[in-house]
Amino acid sequence: xxxxxxxxxxxxxxxxxxxxxxxxxxxxxxxxxxxxxxxxxxxxxxxxxxxxxxxxxxxxxxxxxxxxxxxxxxxxxxxxxxxxxxxxxxxxxxxxxxxxxxxxxxxxxxxxxxxxxxxxxxxxxxxxxxxxxxxxxxxxxxxxxxxxxxxxxxxxxxxxxxxxxxxxxxxxxxxxxxxxxxxxxxxxxxxxxxxxxxxxxxxxxxxxxxxxxxxxxxxxxxxxxxxxxxxxxxxxxxxxxxxxxxxxxxxxxxxxxxxxxxxxxxxxxxxxxxxxxxxxxxxxxxxxxxxxxxxxxxxxxxxxxxxxxxxxxxxxxxxxxxxxxxxxxxxxxxxxxxxxxxxxxxxxxxxxxxxxxxxxxxxxxxxxxxxxxxxxxxxxxxxxxxxxxxxxxxxxxxxxxxxxxxxxxxxxxxxxx
Amino acid sequence: xxxxxxxxxxxxxxxxxxxxxxxxxxxxxxxxxxxxxxxxxxxxxxxxxxxxxxxxxxxxxxxxxxxxxxxxxxxxxxxxxxxxxxxxxxxxxxxxxxxxxxxxxxxxxxxxxxxxxxxxxxxxxxxxxxxxxxxxxxxxxxxxxxxxxxxxxxxxxxxxxxxxxxxxxxxxxxxxxxxxxxxxxxxxxxxxxxxxxxxxxxxxxxxxxxxxxxxxxxxxxxxxxxxxxxxxxxxxxxxxxxxxxxxxxxxxxxxxxxxxxxxxxxxxxxxxxxxxxxxxxxxxxxxxxxxxxxx
Numbered sequence: 001x002x003x004x005x006x007x008x009x010x011x012x013x014x015x016x017x018x019x020x021x022x023x024x025x026x027x028x029x030x031x032x033x034x035x036x037x038x039x040x041x042x043x044x045x046x047x048x049x050x051x052x053x054x055x056x057x058x059x060x061x062x063x064x065x066x067x068x069x070x071x072x073x074x075x076x077x078x079x080x081x082x083x084x085x086x087x088x089x090x091x092x093x094x095x096x097x098x099x100x101x102x103x104x105x106x107x108x109x110x111x112x113x114x115x116x117x118x119x120x121x122x123x124x125x126x127x128x129x130x131x132x133x134x135x136x137x138x139x140x141x142x143x144x145x146x147x148x149x150x151x152x153x154x155x156x157x158x159x160x161x162x163x164x165x166x167x168x169x170x171x172x173x174x175x176x177x178x179x180x181x182x183x184x185x186x187x188x189x190x191x192x193x194x195x196x197x198x199x200x201x202x203x204x205x206x207x208x209x210x211x212x213x214x215x216x217x218x219x220x221x222x223x224x225x226x227x228x229x230x231x232x233x234x235x236x237x238x239x240x241x242x243x244x245x246x247x248x249x250x251x252x253x254x255x256x257x258x259x260x261x262x263x264x265x266x267x268x269x270x271x272x273x274x275x276x277x278x279x280x281x282x283x284x285x286x287x288x289x290x291x292x293x294x295x296x297x298x299x300x301x302x303x304x305x306x307x308x309x310x311x312x313x314x315x316x317x318x319x320x321x322x323x324x325x326x327x328x329x330x331x332x333x334x335x336x337x338x339x340x341x342x343x344x345x346x347x348x349x350x351x352x353x354x355x356x357x358x359x360x361x362x363x364x365x366x367x368x369x370x371x372x373x374x375x376x377x378x379x380x381x382x383x384x385x386x387x388x389x390x391x392x393x394x395x396x397x398x399x400x401x402x403x404x405x406x407x408x409x410x411x412x413x414x415x416x417x
Numbered sequence: 418x419x420x421x422x423x424x425x426x427x428x429x430x431x432x433x434x435x436x437x438x439x440x441x442x443x444x445x446x447x448x449x450x451x452x453x454x455x456x457x458x459x460x461x462x463x464x465x466x467x468x469x470x471x472x473x474x475x476x477x478x479x480x481x482x483x484x485x486x487x488x489x490x491x492x493x494x495x496x497x498x499x500x501x502x503x504x505x506x507x508x509x510x511x512x513x514x515x516x517x518x519x520x521x522x523x524x525x526x527x528x529x530x531x532x533x534x535x536x537x538x539x540x541x542x543x544x545x546x547x548x549x550x551x552x553x554x555x556x557x558x559x560x561x562x563x564x565x566x567x568x569x570x571x572x573x574x575x576x577x578x579x580x581x582x583x584x585x586x587x588x589x590x591x592x593x594x595x596x597x598x599x600x601x602x603x604x605x606x607x608x609x610x611x612x613x614x615x616x617x618x619x620x621x622x623x624x625x626x627x628x629x630x631x632x633x634x635x636x637x638x639x640x641x642x643x644x645x646x647x648x649x650x651x652x653x654x655x656x657x658x659x660x661x662x663x664x665x666x667x668x669x670x671x672x673x674x675x676x677x678x679x680x681x682x683x684x685x686x687x688x689x690x691x692x693x694x695x696x697x698x699x700x701x702x703x704x705x706x707x708x709x710x711x712x
Contacts, residue, residue, distance in 0.1 A: 048533075048536060049536075049541055050541050050542070050643075053540050053541070054542075183686075209686050215689070216644075216648055217435070217638075219438070220682040220683065220686075221686070223431055223435070223562070224683065239542075240641060240644075240647075243542070243641075244638055251567065251568075253556050253565070269542055273639075274543075275545030275547070278545065
């Protein structure tokens with residue numbers, strides 16, 4: 001009798017789980033029979049939440065563009081793309097990645113915004129010896145203590161943002177700062193790192209105020225920042241908090257009186273959703289801008305048709321460039337060998353210099369860090385802008401070798417001292 | 418000592434004003450909630466989503482039809498209010514005879530669905546919406562601070578609307594019918610008043626108030642699908658503190674708590690999102706029916 005009840009419970013539990021599984025799998029094509037010449041790329045990101053615009057479907061379109069540009073099909077290798085929504089939950093992301101690798105034969109995981117999910121995926125991909133090309137995650141842990149021989153961290157990290165926005169801005173004369181900081185680990189880290197670079201460059205920080213996550217009204221903090229008479233108000237927050245801060249700063253005329261606002265984490269899509277009227281004069285760092293040079297414009301022109309009105313941010317460009325470089329390494333070593341070992345492919349990727357339209361020439365360091373310049377941009381005024389998405393003018397460039405945390409400071413176990 | 422006090426005052430006074438501006442939003446939103454709860458006994462968890470719809474409809478009117486802020490301030494509440502009629506007729510009206518909990522669950526589910534649809538359609542990073550030209554100019558000098566004209570308008574509009582709502586419900590014949598219907602619907606119906614229609618229109622009016630607040634918020638807060646859910650929890654606390662269903666209570670508490678929150682942002686900003694809930698806990702312990710509620 002007990003036995004019966006137990007099996008009944010099991011069936012009920014399994015039945016309850018099924019609809020959830022079904023929904024997760026609906027987005028994926030049926031598993032292909034393992035053929036040595038078919039590679040499978042899984043784009044894992046936020047398709048429905050706060051990071052949708054900076055990752056989401058645009059990342060997948062950029063990955064498809066990379067496959068097309070690589071010309072790998074002509075070499076007899078087919079590449080399939082699957083995508084899924086991790087809903088910014090580490091457990092959801094982990095489950096998807098395990099299913100992808102164990103059952104569907106996925107070889108590469110791409111994109112993965114949100115540091116918590118990014119780190120969870122890092123562990124699984126290493127355990128399964130596949131390849132992990134992170135573009136939209138920001139945590140320096142990926143190339144620090146938790147660095148992995150299966151991981152390449154392509155686009156940016158919090159160190160790069162702090163160094164470029166903090167250090168390079170002081171060089172332009174903006175040497176006194178006040179921080180409006182989100183009151184959790186991410187905000188504190190960003191404020192602390194940026195403070196370090198400001199002081200190293202000879203600037204000073206006059207004060208800071210910490211606001212709870214997901215605040216609606218920032219006028220009070222902006223007023224406190226103004227009363228400090230700092231030349232720069234640094235926003236160490238993200239997403240809606242940043243957008244609300246910027247919108248209200250424009251309303252209170254903060255920038256009209258010469259104060260600069262530096263946003264420590266912003267993508268061009270955020271500028272788009274703010275509108276130039278509110279965003280003009282903001283300063284931020286990205287490692288890619290579509291209108292930077294002929295090559296970035298050419299890349300954007302190629303991919304634009306499949307973006308449904310969106311434009312690529314650095315995060316999207318990173319998906320493109322990392323997959324392109326991965327496919328070059330695959331072509332170099334042969335698809336069967338690449339499929340057999342993720343570590344081998346990543347080692348080959350590190351050995352080959354990188355060159356693509358989005359980031360130009362560069363290389364991948366032994367801790368998995370991709371090196372390229374960081375650009376400090378100022379958002380144009382509505383009068384300066386010549387059309388839609390013409391948003392940035394370049395203020396400063398931090399060269400590739402200086403832009404990221406020095407190899408020795410990361411405590412990555414892969415680095416032999 | 419005196420200088421110190423003066424400095425504190427200089428720091429504090431602008432925050433008092435800003436607190437009142439936020440209080441205006443709390444008051445408007447909790448007003449709608451109080452009307453719906455007081456008259457219909459429904460805890461309208463979709464209020465935040467309807468606030469968001471108000472802002473989005475204003476955006477649509479501007480970008481799709483070229484209709485500016487001022488007409489939108491009237492049109493958007495009407496459109497969202499009509500949507501409220503639809504919700505009330507098809508779903509909410511079926512739950513009046515059941516426990517509060519069912520209404521709460523239904524409206525919460527509706528809120529999630531509405532937000533999901535908007536997120537799918539418009540993404541989550543928000544849409545731009547500028548203040549109207551007549552209120553955009555440089556901030557007004559109040560002597561101790563610069564305040565954008567738009568914020569002054571928000572406070573004025575919220576005060577007028579709160580007062581008007583209170584007058585309608587407490588001082589007019591329609592209000593008397595409404596209050597009577599809450600006490601004994603069958604009896605009021607027996608006098609020839611169409612109670613179901615009145616209830617539907619009351620729900621629509623509460624929803625329209627939320628949409629009006631949404632249009633007011635569009636130029637200063639980020640217009641995104643989550644904008645309502647960030648506010649609604651605080652607003653519920655305001656309603657609970659004021660006394661569920663008390664119109665005057667929710668308006669006064671709205672402004673009062675905006676003030677308290679504003680001051681907390683200067684002296685201990687980390688606590689600014691919790692201070693309202695601390696007050697709520699204390700009020701519930703001391704007066705379970707809320708400050709202005711009838712036990």
